[in-house]
Amino acid sequence: MQSMIAPAKVNLALHVTGRRADGYHLLDSLVTFSRHGDLLEVEGGAEDDFFVSGHFAAHVPIGETNLVTRARDLLRETFGERAGAPVHLHLEKNLPVASGIGGGSADAAAALRLLVRHWQIDVDEVALAELGLRLGADVPMCLSSKPLLARGIGEALEELPHFPALPLVLVNPNIPLSTPDVFSGLERRDNAPLPALDTFPDAASAAKWLEAARNDLEEPACRLVPQIRDVLGALGEAGALAARMSGSGATCFGVFGSPHKARQAASILEARHPDWFVLATQTTAPEHGQTEHSQIEHDHAHYARA
Numbered sequence: 001m002q003s004m005i006a007p008a009k010v011n012l013a014l015h016v017t018g019r020r021a022d023g024y025h026l027l028d029s030l031v032t033f034s035r036h037g038d039l040l041e042v043e044g045g046a047e048d049d050f051f052v053s054g055h056f057a058a059h060v061p062i063g064e065t066n067l068v069t070r071a072r073d074l075l076r077e078t079f080g081e082r083a084g085a086p087v088h089l090h091l092e093k094n095l096p097v098a099s100g101i102g103g104g105s106a107d108a109a110a111a112l113r114l115l116v117r118h119w120q121i122d123v124d125e126v127a128l129a130e131l132g133l134r135l136g137a138d139v140p141m142c143l144s145s146k147p148l149l150a151r152g153i154g155e156a157l158e159e160l161p162h163f164p165a166l167p168l169v170l171v172n173p174n175i176p177l178s179t180p181d182v183f184s185g186l187e188r189r190d191n192a193p194l195p196a197l198d199t200f201p202d203a204a205s206a207a208k209w210l211e212a213a214r215n216d217l218e219e220p221a222c223r224l225v226p227q228i229r230d231v232l233g234a235l236g237e238a239g240a241l242a243a244r245m246s247g248s249g250a251t252c253f254g255v256f257g258s259p260h261k262a263r264q265a266a267s268i269l270e271a272r273h274p275d276w277f278v279l280a281t282q283t284t285a286p287e288h289g290q291t292e293h294s295q296i297e298h299d300h301a302h303y304a305r306a
């Protein structure tokens with residue numbers, strides 16, 4: 001059996017800078033990945049099957065739209081016989097679904113990596129990213145899972161080799177948000193790109209830089225789910241140096257000065273808001289991309305009572 005973490009993606013900043021003729025938006029986004037995520041396991045079997053467990057399993061679509069089985073089928077379509085042997089796939093769904101932290105995209109990226117390894121298919125990183133893009137705009141960045149700048153529709157990636165690991169608290173009010181609905185609500189699509197990136201020696205300097213950056217999707221997302229403002233306010237009250245929404249929401253993150261402060265804030269938020277998803281975590285350093293993840297971290301995750 002082989003397994004891999006599918007880490008949560010956090011858009012620390014996301015500027016919408018234009019729109020392509022096909023309707024996809026042009027982005028300029030600073031993206032990091034968390035130590036926590038879903039877990040995907042693969043092993044050979046007599047026939048294909050796919051099983052989902054974990055706190056958010058009930059929210060995962062099973063069938064043709066699932067991004068894990070779509071990744072498997074895309075590899076079969078592309079590599080034929082070489083990807084022929086049946087596989088058992090098990091997804092432990094720990095991240096909220098449709099929540100702006102790319103859980104489905106991360107699952108797809110983990111499935112591509114694990115299956116390519118399982119079937120011993122020789123495919124280079126560029127070709128794998130091209131396959132990933134066919135599953136979703138966020139899949140190439142999830143294949144990297146390192147701190148990076150994402151441009152184009154999210155597929156033009158520039159890794160940031162010196163980005164620090166940031167202590168974060170992720171909070172979701174347990175309300176799913178549809179990505180296309182949030183993009184549709186944008187009032188402006190020609191916003192300025194990200195401010196110039198500095199070197200960030202620590203969390204405080206990253207939080208300072210965030211003051212001059214935005215998530216342009218925050219406004220339309222808040223119109224659809226006003227509780228996002230409550231989440232941002234609660235993160236601020238719990239001591240976050242900066243608090244923003246990730247992706248198309250509704251998950252927000254707070255940046256904290258130390259892992260200890262992040263855990264303390266998560267405990268406060270859990271006590272005050274037992275119906276929210278709260279997770280104290282840390283972003284991965286540049287030397288820890290998806291290929292190096294081996295073990296999921298379950299500690300300090302608080303899942304709202306269903």
Ligand SMILES: C[C@@](CO)(OP(=O)(O)O)[C@H](O)COP(=O)(O)OP(=O)(O)OC[C@H]1O[C@@H](n2ccc(N)nc2=O)[C@H](O)[C@@H]1O
Pocket residue numbers: 011014023024025026027029099100101102103105135136137138139152153154179180183246247248249
């Ligand atoms: C907004 C972001 C930011 O990282 O994250 P999430 O909120 O999904 O986590 C991504 O751009 C989401 O990427 P992903 O979720 O893979 O998008 P896709 O499946 O390719 O597209 C879903 C829909 O989102 C819209 N879309 C997506 C990406 C993009 N650059 N422009 C868009 O307009 C389109 O309406 C598209 O039909």
Ligand SMILES: Nc1ncnc2c1ncn2[C@@H]1O[C@H](COP(=O)(O)OP(=O)(O)O)[C@@H](O)[C@H]1O
Pocket residue numbers: 060061065066067068096097098099100101102103104105107108179247248249
């Ligand atoms: N393995 C999966 N996990 C989560 N969502 C999935 C998966 N496969 C398909 N989906 C679909 O993808 C959509 C986006 O989910 P997700 O990637 O969690 O959103 P976001 O990128 O906004 O965090 C969901 O509405 C869900 O129906």
